Amino acid sequence: MAGLNCAHMFYEYEIDYDTQNSYEKGLNEAFWQFMVIPEDNETQEVTYWHFENDLGERNSVSENGLGFKTVQVRSKKVIDHIRFNAHFKLKKKEINPFDFDLPMNLNDEIEILNSLDFKVDHEPYLRKTRLTALPEQHRDIFLFDSNKSVFENLTDLNYWAFGHLYFKVGVTDVNTPLAEIIEKRHGVCQDFTHLFCAVAKNNGIPCRYVSGYLHQGIGFFGDSQMHAWAEAFVPNVGWIGFDPTNNLLANHNHIKVCHGKDYNDCAPLKGVVYTLGDNETKYSVLVKTAEEQQQQ
Amino acid sequence: MGPDTDKTIFSSYVRKDGLFDEVFGKDGNVKSVYQKLLDLYGARSIEDYVSLNNKAKSSFFNQGITFQVYGDKQSQEKIFPFDLFPRIIDPKEWEIIEKGAIQRSLALNHFLWDVYHDKKIVKDGIVPIELLSSSPNYLHQMMDVDPPSKIYNHISGTDIIKHSDGNYYVLEDNIRCPSGVSYVICNRTALKRALFGVFNHYKTYTVTDYAENLLNLLESVKPPGVDSPVCVVITPGMFNSAYYEHSYLAKAMGVELVEGRDLFVENDFVYMKTTQGPVRVDVVYRRIDDLFIDPMEFHPDSTLGVPGLFAAYRKGNVTLANAPGTGVADDKAIYTYVPDIIKYYLGEEPILKNVHTYHCSRPDELQYVLDHISELVIKPVDEAGGYGISIGNKLTKEEIEEVKIKLKANPRKFVAQPIMSLSVHPTYIDSKESFEQRHIDLRTYTVLGQDKQFVLKGGLTRVALKEGNLIVNSSQGGGSKDTWVLKQ
Numbered sequence: 017m018a019g020l021n022c023a024h025m026f027y028e029y030e031i032d033y034d035t036q037n038s039y040e041k042g043l044n045e046a047f048w049q050f051m052v053i054p055e056d057n058e059t060q061e062v063t064y065w066h067f068e069n070d071l072g073e074r075n076s077v078s079e080n081g082l083g084f085k086t087v088q089v090r091s092k093k094v095i096d097h098i099r100f101n102a103h104f105k106l107k108k109k110e111i112n113p114f115d116f117d118l119p120m121n122l123n124d125e126i127e128i129l130n131s132l133d134f135k136v137d138h139e140p141y142l143r144k145t146r147l148t149a150l151p152e153q154h155r156d157i158f159l160f161d162s163n164k165s166v167f168e169n170l171t172d173l174n175y176w177a178f179g180h181l182y183f184k185v186g187v188t189d190v191n192t193p194l195a196e197i198i199e200k201r202h203g204v205c206q207d208f209t210h211l212f213c214a215v216a217k218n219n220g221i222p223c224r225y226v227s228g229y230l231h232q233g234i235g236f237f238g239d240s241q242m243h244a245w246a247e248a249f250v251p252n253v254g255w256i257g258f259d260p261t262n263n264l265l266a267n268h269n270h271i272k273v274c275h276g277k278d279y280n281d282c283a284p285l286k287g288v289v290y291t292l293g294d295n296e297t298k299y300s301v302l303v304k305t306a307e308e309q310q311q312q
Numbered sequence: 313m314g315p316d317t318d319k320t321i322f323s324s325y326v327r328k329d330g331l332f333d334e335v336f337g338k339d340g341n342v343k344s345v346y347q348k349l350l351d352l353y354g355a356r357s358i359e360d361y362v363s364l365n366n367k368a369k370s371s372f373f374n375q376g377i378t379f380q381v382y383g384d385k386q387s388q389e390k391i392f393p394f395d396l397f398p399r400i401i402d403p404k405e406w407e408i409i410e411k412g413a414i415q416r417s418l419a420l421n422h423f424l425w426d427v428y429h430d431k432k433i434v435k436d437g438i439v440p441i442e443l444l445s446s447s448p449n450y451l452h453q454m455m456d457v458d459p460p461s462k463i464y465n466h467i468s469g470t471d472i473i474k475h476s477d478g479n480y481y482v483l484e485d486n487i488r489c490p491s492g493v494s495y496v497i498c499n500r501t502a503l504k505r506a507l508f509g510v511f512n513h514y515k516t517y518t519v520t521d522y523a524e525n526l527l528n529l530l531e532s533v534k535p536p537g538v539d540s541p542v543c544v545v546i547t548p549g550m551f552n553s554a555y556y557e558h559s560y561l562a563k564a565m566g567v568e569l570v571e572g573r574d575l576f577v578e579n580d581f582v583y584m585k586t587t588q589g590p591v592r593v594d595v596v597y598r599r600i601d602d603l604f605i606d607p608m609e610f611h612p613d614s615t616l617g618v619p620g621l622f623a624a625y626r627k628g629n630v631t632l633a634n635a636p637g638t639g640v641a642d643d644k645a646i647y648t649y650v651p652d653i654i655k656y657y658l659g660e661e662p663i664l665k666n667v668h669t670y671h672c673s674r675p676d677e678l679q680y681v682l683d684h685i686s687e688l689v690i691k692p693v694d695e696a697g698g699y700g701i702s703i704g705n706k707l708t709k710e711e712i713e714e715v716k717i718k719l720k721a722n723p724r725k726f727v728a729q730p731i732m733s734l735s736v737h738p739t740y741i742d743s744k745e746s747f748e749q750r751h752i753d754l755r756t757y758t759v760l761g762q763d764k765q766f767v768l769k770g771g772l773t774r775v776a777l778k779e780g781n782l783i784v785n786s787s788q789g790g791g792s793k794d795t796w797v798l799k800q
Contacts, residue, residue, distance in 0.1 A: 049620070078623045080608070082453065086623070090619075133435055136431050
């Protein structure tokens with residue numbers, strides 16, 4: 017199978033991220049950090065970027081604590097809003113999500129998961145956070161089947177999470193506890209992803225939150241904002257992307273920006289503003305293929 | 313002379329059996345290092361002593377050396393209780409303390425490098441992974457970051473006691489933002505004013521060179537490529553209990569004292585706002601806790617830190633002392649493993665002993681602790697300043713039950729140690745108008761720089777002012793004494 021995948025299929029995408037933040041009382045000094053630059057990895061490569069803000073301030077490219085690129089803008093003037101725009105061109109490889117040999121023996125998998133070296137190496141993504149700790153009363157909400165491989169269990173979990181929550185915008189936010197999401201059974205991609213991560217970690221599988229862009233056009237859920245999905249570590253295979261909001265394995269439509277333990281490590285916009293008044297944020301994301309497909 | 317003046321400073325001093333007195337031996341004889349001091353002052357009256365002591369105290373108020381206690385209904389400034397009678401440490405004993413403190417600091421620095429890189433000590437089964445994964449101070453963001461000169465714990469405060477067996481034991485390692493060093497220097501200044509004659513009779517190491525040594529070592533860990541580094545001290549601000557110390561150290565080192573809003577980050581470099589425009593900053597001695605240094609990376613609502621500081625640090629453009637993430641090694645559960653940590657990285661036997669510690673996270677040890685609370689000290693693993701400590705033999709039955717509930721609810725949060733009998737030192741007690749025995753400890757200050765180390769020859773002797781009390785922290789009503797290390 018692996019040999020056939022060398023067909024060198026590429027998709028070319030253009031991504032436009034636009035945000036406007038308005039501040040009722042105005043700001044004397046402010047600092048914003050945007051985590052919106054797609055990651056360069058084995059399956060994707062940024063070929064062009066351009067950043068603009070309407071304050072005339074410098075857009076500095078930096079890195080966050082986990083090594084993902086950020087854009088920082090610091091304002092030194094009295095202002096009442098900032099508009100920031102990022103434009104990218106990106107090449108994405110055709111991905112066959114099933115491009116790996118399905119496991120080895122189940123016992124071998126369990127042995128790896130239980131080994132000290134594995135727990136030490138994957139400690140950051142086995143660690144539970146406030147957003148990814150499965151509440152005690154829901155510990156048994158989805159149990160792994162010991163007769164199935166890790167990958168099969170994760171695929172089942174993906175399907176289960178997709179069915180357990182229904183997609184609804186505006187009913188949850190980043191502070192909504194996981195227990196409430198599980199009980200009310202609704203949320204957005206962040207909530208699907210946190211639920212997936214919580215169950216996976218609870219079963220000893222390292223799992224991380226991924227923030228990125230979803231090329232829509234085929235009627236996927238994910239609205240016109242940034243998307244979220246999960247990556248779980250399958251022994252002897254590596255990190256595999258699961259999109260529980262759409263019951264998909266991550267594929268060429270999933271353009272990764274960064275990962276972290278949960279949303280808080282991946283927030284697309286963080287800002288420190290010194291103001292007393294309210295603020296309002298609007299943003300939009302557009303992802304399109306530049307040309308349909310291109311064979312090299 | 314009236315009858316009262318016959319009362320000399322030690323005429324009503326009571327020595328209790330079973331306590332290790334630093335000044336008097338079991339037979340009541342004065343120990344040799346104190347002999348000269350008693351020859352000079354032992355025959356003076358209490359009144360003389362009090363008038364000298366008051367003179368010294370006023371120098372504290374005049375210098376504004378005060379502190380505040382968190383959680384008091386009315387926050388008010390107090391002077392750190394001080395008494396003129398110094399603690400004197402024999403040069404041979406000091407040698408052990410100094411070597412032991414350096415050994416611990418170096419071993420903990422190796423440990424920090426390892427847990428943020430290959431994690432060999434965990435994979436080799438010496439330190440359990442759970443101690444890292446359950447520690448809020450184990451920072452994911454520090455993974456694979458190489459701090460300049462590979463140093464994490466530039467400044468360590470090691471708390472040492474002398475037990476009734478005459479041996480020194482380490483009670484804890486403080487390697488986040490250990491404080492108190494300014495009191496060491498101010499105590500000495502006050503003593504020199506009030507008792508200047510004594511220093512002609514004792515060859516005592518100076519402590520006033522601390523700031524000079526600190527600056528020297530901070531400059532040695534500058535980012536690569538910087539010739540003459542600009543250092544600053546960053547403080548959470550004037551409402552912080554240690555603000556006096558922050559301002560003192562900045563002034564004594566001759567560097568700027570800044571708050572978060574005085575700095576900014578652009579293009580991953582740190583700058584200080586000055587009237588002459590921005591000045592690049594290379595080394596930050598930070599007295600702000602990890603989670604508040606940069607709202608982009610840690611607590612998003614922190615206004616104490618500098619946005620973008622961590623990115624600049626990660627890129628190697630600025631040194632932070634201590635490095636972020638050192639708190640994982642000053643967890644009191646890690647403390648138990650320090651002797652193993654020393655053997656593992658240095659291949660040496662620990663010079664200073666540890667106090668035996670029970671981990672409540674281990675079921676059998678938890679059971680032992682629950683059965684023996686009245687003989688143990690129960691400590692939360694992640695609090696500093698003596699907060700949350702329960703001393704078993706001082707608890708009522710109801711309090712013991714409360715402690716048991718807390719332990720069972722969150723065993724990982726607690727460790728327990730046998731109640732150590734801290735040595736006692738004659739201490740002037742205002743309300744009694746006489747000297748009495750009070751328990752003491754010693755906080756030492758160790759600074760690690762590029763290929764060099766410095767231990768302040770003295771340190772802060774802290775005194776538990778309440779009779780029989782074993783907690784010496786200033787936030788718990790402790791006082792302090794000037795501490796002399798004698799030259800050989």
